Amino acid sequence: MMAIVENILFVSGEAVGLKEIAKVLDIPQSAARKLMDNMICCFDFERRGLQIIKVNDKYQIATRPQYAKYVNKFIEPRQRERLSQAALETLAIIAYRQPITRMDIEAVRGVKCDSLLNTLLDKGLIREVDRLDAPGRPILYGTTDVFLKHFGLSSIDELPPLDLNEYE
Amino acid sequence: MMAIVENILFVSGEAVGLKEIAKVLDIPQSAARKLMDNMICCFDFERRGLQIIKVNDKYQIATRPQYAKYVNKFIEPRQRERLSQAALETLAIIAYRQPITRMDIEAVRGVKCDSLLNTLLDKGLIREVDRLDAPGRPILYGTTDVFLKHFGLSSIDELPPLDLNEYE
């Protein structure tokens, strides 16, 4: 069954949802989840060249970072823009405090961040998740799957815990 | 080294020449050929989901034919070519207003629709039913039996009624 999934993930190129995998294999989703967890381990254990990554119950086949040196030699290195310090800070605040309004982000950072939020929205790293039930109905921001993938996280729970009480 | 090649073949998507493989790995071509022969065997022996195929000294990573059934099952729903919003709009106008000229359809949609009409004609969803007795004798369009069959209608009168007063 892993071989089937490997074929599917390969053909898809993009992330494939657990539901789709379960449907193709004609097994319950719980069984598919077990299989996928197993498959990720298997690929790691066998030191395969490729890896299976998991992002919010979606799975994708991908290269491993340690081979990037060779991949870059082979293909034109992707000119991936790195995020600025300010953008990373803002993302960190949104990631831990989501859903959060612009006002609250600005309160933490002590600076305006309209244009920064627009950049993050454009890059698909954050999205409008809701509106706050308050005057002006301010937008509530949250992180996206693109965010998780960008930082190699399979879910938002994988972020290291932030202990704000530590100093209190 | 096989892992490196696996990564390279994966990102390439296409067949990769022996020369290129040798260059990335910084080994002689003869060694690269040996490696690749080995790799093909290895993938087969380990019953991997994917296989390495060799075509004229070029190598490519590919799915295995025995999993085609599942790959098809996976791909099918994704590849469904859906009627575009614009085509659906045009079809709806023709359905409710038939027989109707191109000019009148365009008046409702507010945009040109020559190519859309051609698409719908090609797909057999509409047909030329008559010509209007007016200068230039414009074509009058109407829906076909294929159209009725798809929407489960035995005649055009069975379309859900429009309450035009609502919009007047």
Place this chain on the structure above:
Amino acid sequence: MAYTVKLDVFEGPLDLLLHLISKAEMDIEDISVSDITQQYLDYLAEMKRFDIEIASEFLVMASTLVYIKSCNLVPRKKTTSDDKEEYEDDIDSEEALIRKLIEYKKYKEMGEKLKDRENTYMNVYYKEPEYIVMKGIDDNLLYGLTKYDLLNTFNRLMLLQDKREEANNKREHVVKKDHITVKERMYQLKRLLNTKDRLSFFGLFEKQYEKTDVIITFLALLDLIREDHIELYQEKLFGDIIIRKRG
């Protein structure tokens, strides 16, 4: 000889404060606002010297620091509980500032950690989806569409058409309005000046007027000057134009 001094760019006043604290080798909890205030102000002065634009946030923080410093010098004014609630988010004490700095520092550090992760995962590559041509695509053309989709689509179009027509009617209305000619306006003005010695240019227009009316009136006035019927004067730039009959 020209020389350049590189000033670090800080992401806001809290970022700068953290930098000053670490430079002074202080713990956040032990900061002395009095000490840090002077350094903060010095830094702003330095920025000014190099013509670096200082964002308003930095100035707000400067005044906050000075305020906290002054509060520490004079006995604290008792605040009512209402006030406290209202200013909860503001930094009005050393304690509040420290709390804010600690929180900010946490997220800043987390930003650093994210950067490390970014560096690693930037090196993960994916492949393009395989393009596989399937047969019998046409059968799927109308997949999932029902007669109600037709109805809803048609209804929506009807509504859109109505709106478009409404908009068109409005536009026509604007265009229809007739304008008087410069000659007619000249005649009107002459008649008005027979009854009054002075006219105000602004007074010539009703509450609702159009740009073209103003332009035609102005052209009429220029013609009247040329014919020596009137003289114009203005008390100040962009002020009202007073029209006086000549002779």
